[in-house]
Amino acid sequence: MVENTKSVSVSKEPPRIVIVKHEDGSMQGIIMADTVSVECPPASVFDYILYLFAAYYAWGLNFPRAYQLLSFLQIHVLHDEVETAFRGSALVKLEKALHL
Numbered sequence: 610m611v612e613n614t615k616s617v618s619v620s621k622e623p624p625r626i627v628i629v630k631h632e633d634g635s636m637q638g639i640i641m642a643d644t645v646s647v648e649c650p651p652a653s654v655f656d657y658i659l660y661l662f663a664a665y666y667a668w669g670l671n672f673p674r675a676y677q678l679l680s681f682l683q684i685h686v687l688h689d690e691v692e693t694a695f696r697g698s699a700l701v702k703l704e705k706a707l708h709l
Contacts (some may be wrong), residue, residue: 623673626661628654640664662687685709 626649631637638649638657639698642664648660662683665672672679677700683689685704 623660623676624664624668624670626657628657642668658682 613691618695621643621667622641624640627639627641629637629639635651636657638652638660640647640661647664649657652660658679662692665679669692672683674697681700681703
């Protein structure tokens with residue numbers, strides 16, 4: 610359910626997923642950005658990460674430098690090479706160590 614349909618702003622915080630695990634074992638995921646929050650249907654952690662990828666695609670955003678792990682997953686797991694993906698020295702070293 611979309612609680613706020615204003616345009617997505619990332620001036621303060623990049624979009625992120627917040628996952629809450631309830632006492633009964635169920636999980637709830639919410640994608641949050643400065644001006645938007647999107648409640649995701651019940652899913653696994655993997656699915657919530659895919660929802661976050663989908664949000665970045667839908668909103669036409671690039672991952673911030675702090676989210677290099679998502680860039681790595683996008684490139685090497687989803688096989689979606691992105692020219693604008695930031696690759697810091699730690700990520701380059703990991704790619705070399707894994708022979709990617």
